[in-house]
Amino acid sequence: MKFMCETCSKTFEAEGTKREWIDRTYGPCSRWTAICPDCGVECQMVPTAHLQAGDFDDAGMDGGSCNCGGGSCSCGN
Numbered sequence: 644m645k646f647m648c649e650t651c652s653k654t655f656e657a658e659g660t661k662r663e664w665i666d667r668t669y670g671p672c673s674r675w676t677a678i679c680p681d682c683g684v685e686c687q688m689v690p691t692a693h694l695q696a697g698d699f700d701d702a703g704m705d706g707g708s709c710n711c712g713g714g715s716c717s718c719g720n
């Protein structure tokens with residue numbers, strides 16, 4: 644799975660940990676998190692739409708909507 648560290652602005656591959664909790668508003672929730680190998684901060688999975696932007700760059704991707712400034716992002720090609 645791919646995760647993105649907002650602190651380092653980089654993406655990395657990790658196995659991840661599934662977090663589940665009961666939200667007061669939304670009820671049962673779950674999400675995948677992983678620890679950044681660089682800074683140790685808990686990171687969230689890269690949204691699917693973000694990954695697809697790199698695969699379908701002829702589908703309206705204007706290059707300006709990608710906010711992965713770290714240089715290791717797959718959406719910049």
Ligand SMILES: [Zn+2]
Binds near residue numbers: 650679680684
């Ligand atoms: Zn980091």
